Amino acid sequence: MKRKQTEFLLASGRKVFDLDHRKKLNFALKQADAAYKKGKQQFSDLETTKKIAKNIKWQAIENLHTYLEAFETNFNRNGGRVIWAEDTQQALDAILNVCRKNEAKSIVKSKSIVTEEIHLNQFLTKHHIEILETDLGEYIQQLDGEAPYHIVAPSLHKSKEDVAQLFHEKLNVPPDLSPEELTLVARNILRKKYAAAEIGITGINFILADIGGIAITENEGNAWLSASAPKIHIAITGIEKILPSVHDLNLFWPLLATHGSGQRTTVYNSIYTGPKKQDETDGPEEMYVILLDNRRSHLLADPAARESLYCIRCGACLNVCPVYKNIGGHTYGTTYSGPIGAVISPYLNDAAEYQHLSFASSLCGACTEVCPVHINLHNLLLNNRRNAVEQNLISASEQIGWKIWKKINQHRLLMNWPGGATKTFLVGKLFRQHWGIRRILPEFTHKTFNQFTKNKPDSK
Amino acid sequence: MKVQLFVPCFIDQIYPQTALNTIKVLEKAGCEVSYNPNQTCCGQPAYNAGYWDECRPVARKFLDDFNAPEYIVAPGGSCVGFVRNHYDKLFPDKNMSQNTTQKRMYELTEFLTEILHIDNMGASFPGTATYHDACGALRECGIKAPPRALLTNVQGLELIETDDCEVCCGFGGTFAVKYEFISSGMAEQKVQHAQKKGVEYIISTDHSCLLHLDGYIKKHLIPIKTAHIADVLASGW
Numbered sequence: 169m170k171r172k173q174t175e176f177l178l179a180s181g182r183k184v185f186d187l188d189h190r191k192k193l194n195f196a197l198k199q200a201d202a203a204y205k206k207g208k209q210q211f212s213d214l215e216t217t218k219k220i221a222k223n224i225k226w227q228a229i230e231n232l233h234t235y236l237e238a239f240e241t242n243f244n245r246n247g248g249r250v251i252w253a254e255d256t257q258q259a260l261d262a263i264l265n266v267c268r269k270n271e272a273k274s275i276v277k278s279k280s281i282v283t284e285e286i287h288l289n290q291f292l293t294k295h296h297i298e299i300l301e302t303d304l305g306e307y308i309q310q311l312d313g314e315a316p317y318h319i320v321a322p323s324l325h326k327s328k329e330d331v332a333q334l335f336h337e338k339l340n341v342p343p344d345l346s347p348e349e350l351t352l353v354a355r356n357i358l359r360k361k362y363a364a365a366e367i368g369i370t371g372i373n374f375i376l377a378d379i380g381g382i383a384i385t386e387n388e389g390n391a392w393l394s395a396s397a398p399k400i401h402i403a404i405t406g407i408e409k410i411l412p413s414v415h416d417l418n419l420f421w422p423l424l425a426t427h428g429s430g431q432r433t434t435v436y437n438s439i440y441t442g443p444k445k446q447d448e449t450d451g452p453e454e455m456y457v458i459l460l461d462n463r464r465s466h467l468l469a470d471p472a473a474r475e476s477l478y479c480i481r482c483g484a485c486l487n488v489c490p491v492y493k494n495i496g497g498h499t500y501g502t503t504y505s506g507p508i509g510a511v512i513s514p515y516l517n518d519a520a521e522y523q524h525l526s527f528a529s530s531l532c533g534a535c536t537e538v539c540p541v542h543i544n545l546h547n548l549l550l551n552n553r554r555n556a557v558e559q560n561l562i563s564a565s566e567q568i569g570w571k572i573w574k575k576i577n578q579h580r581l582l583m584n585w586p587g588g589a590t591k592t593f594l595v596g597k598l599f600r601q602h603w604g605i606r607r608i609l610p611e612f613t614h615k616t617f618n619q620f621t622k623n624k625p626d627s628k
Numbered sequence: 629m630k631v632q633l634f635v636p637c638f639i640d641q642i643y644p645q646t647a648l649n650t651i652k653v654l655e656k657a658g659c660e661v662s663y664n665p666n667q668t669c670c671g672q673p674a675y676n677a678g679y680w681d682e683c684r685p686v687a688r689k690f691l692d693d694f695n696a697p698e699y700i701v702a703p704g705g706s707c708v709g710f711v712r713n714h715y716d717k718l719f720p721d722k723n724m725s726q727n728t729t730q731k732r733m734y735e736l737t738e739f740l741t742e743i744l745h746i747d748n749m750g751a752s753f754p755g756t757a758t759y760h761d762a763c764g765a766l767r768e769c770g771i772k773a774p775p776r777a778l779l780t781n782v783q784g785l786e787l788i789e790t791d792d793c794e795v796c797c798g799f800g801g802t803f804a805v806k807y808e809f810i811s812s813g814m815a816e817q818k819v820q821h822a823q824k825k826g827v828e829y830i831i832s833t834d835h836s837c838l839l840h841l842d843g844y845i846k847k848h849l850i851p852i853k854t855a856h857i858a859d860v861l862a863s864g865w
């Protein structure tokens with residue numbers, strides 16, 4: 169078993185039976201579920217809406233190069249600059265270059281899972297540049313020195329008491345502040361930083377090809393401040409976030425809001441189309457958009473996995489996943505957790521190291537059911553499993569097991585052999601250890617149903 | 629009406645009584661039930677584990693064993709969903725649209741309600757129960773109303789819904805042995821939800837889920853029993 173797989177297995181055991189964790193996660197996800205159920209009522213026909221959305225993303229991804237180049241042309245015309253980054257290093261170097269050119273010492277950043285993917289904070293800190301998270305959830309995680317727990321709700325696993333305690337320890341405030349008071353504490357710290365920062369970094373929810381702009385969705389106004397207060401704005405995203413047209417937001421903004429946070433629309437929805445123009449009074453002087461590949465082209469190149477690029481990172485598949493509900497975000501050991509993370513991680517990284525995640529699913533299909541762009545997630549997990557088998561990433565003993573299974577199931581008489589007691593004994597030998605201590609194994613009956621019937625199978 | 633019975637492997641090997649009850653129910657519903665004794669498995673276990681090449685000959689055998697033109701009825705949504713939704717992928721060259729097996733195959737409760745238009749089997753089964761939506765039945769076959777309609781008409785049975793009726797029981801085939809902690813954790817919470825409602829039975833269309841839940845229940849000596857819907861519908865007459 170690979171190291172990562174073993175770590176995952178052990179960590180999952182710790183989390184699943186950590187009842188405090190279970191309680192907190194269940195509480196948070198129950199709220200998310202209730203909000204989603206209410207929010208989705210704004211769609212008179214959600215299924216059709218999802219189909220249309222999938223169709224738009226299909227068109228966008230099938231013609232990805234055309235739309236990305238159109239975006240670049242239009243964004244350049246608006247005075248912005250596009251930076252193409254093939255991998256993590258190129259993205260980091262590009263950001264460092266902009267920092268150096270402008271002698272930047274401090275950066276404010278809004279929520280961006282792509283910056284987690286490239287480990288931007290650690291990189292800039294190493295280069296003595298201060299980078300501060302401005303999304304409240306991200307700020308909490310940064311204070312705690314933890315990666316985000318969820319792609320939409322970074323500190324989902326922390327109760328309000330946990331946050332109060334954390335602020336008390338790290339910021340020297342009284343230990344019993346209410347959520348409102350805690351927000352104020354954070355806001356006061358952050359406000360000062362917006363004014364001082366030379367650069368603001370944001371993520372991107374949608375790249376808009378036709379107008380050469382980017383759309384950012386948020387609830388706190390921190391992305392808007394990060395993008396417009398400092399004199400330089402760097403926005404970074406994976407290449408899959410493309411939409412052909414600004415008009416597509418009619419559909420995608422409410423879809424993202426409902427599936428991400430159960431809202432009809434989020435509080436702030438902004439479109440940025442380049443730096444401040446000559447006749448404008450505010451906005452950044454320079455604006456860069458970094459388009460990151462980082463092996464997304466591997467997903468693009470595989471027709472069987474391509475639709476995973478339709479993802480709008482709403483996080484809904486995490487919220488409904490019974491595996492995520494039990495083990496939480498960190499256990500996955502990946503930037504992207506939950507069903508979508510299990511699907512894309514073997515492509516974005518070394519497949520051998522991450523294929524086990526595709527097997528850590530009961531294939532219940534709740535993810536596929538909820539996905540706003542109809543990504544067939546559990547079928548993509550099946551596809552990954554098949555890849556793992558074809559690439560010989562599975563243990564030899566399992567391979568032999570399936571060969572025997574095939575043999576037995578091709579010959580009815582073998583299925584009736586060798587009697588229930590022996591089967592129970594053999595299955596016990598093979599599986600008892602893996603079945604664990606919390607369940608008992610079933611027992612085979614003396615005769616199969618087949619042996620009860622009067623018709624006899626052909627003796628072949 | 630003539631129907632062919634497909635017996636899922638769990639039932640064949642562990643719960644043969646449920647297959648007998650399926651025949652009993654179908655016959656009462658006016659069907660002439662035939663059983664091809666050569667049948668084995670639909671192939672799903674290997675497919676789900678990623679072993680498509682191992683799955684294919686078994687699935688091909690299934691197609692051969694069920695090539696008669698009659699409906700195929702199975703007491704289990706998981707196999708039905710697999711044949712319906714995945715055989716096309718398994719046999720991309722073979723024109724599956726020429727083959728009617730996928731369209732002829734039905735899970736027992738959907739067959740009773742949607743094809744035969746029967747929602748009362750005249751059964752009686754005293755007790756309180758909750759219905760667990762097996763993932764294969766619910767999401768692969770879209771079966772939500774049929775079992776509930778049938779169970780509502782079972783005399784003496786009080787059906788109590790839980791909030792998590794659609795949440796997976798944690799079985800998932802090889803998942804249950806590869807990731808025993810997550811799998812057992814899911815079973816635990818499923819059973820706890822039923823316990824909270826104080827029901828005596830958990831009823832479902834699929835023995836794979838029930839087998840899993842029963843393993844947890846028996847280990848922890850919890851006073852809940854599992855029951856396959858075919859066994860419930862065959863009770864009391």
Ligand code: SF4
Binds near residue numbers: 480484486539
């Ligand atoms: S896969 Fe679908 S449900 Fe999951 S995060 Fe992406 S868009 Fe949302």
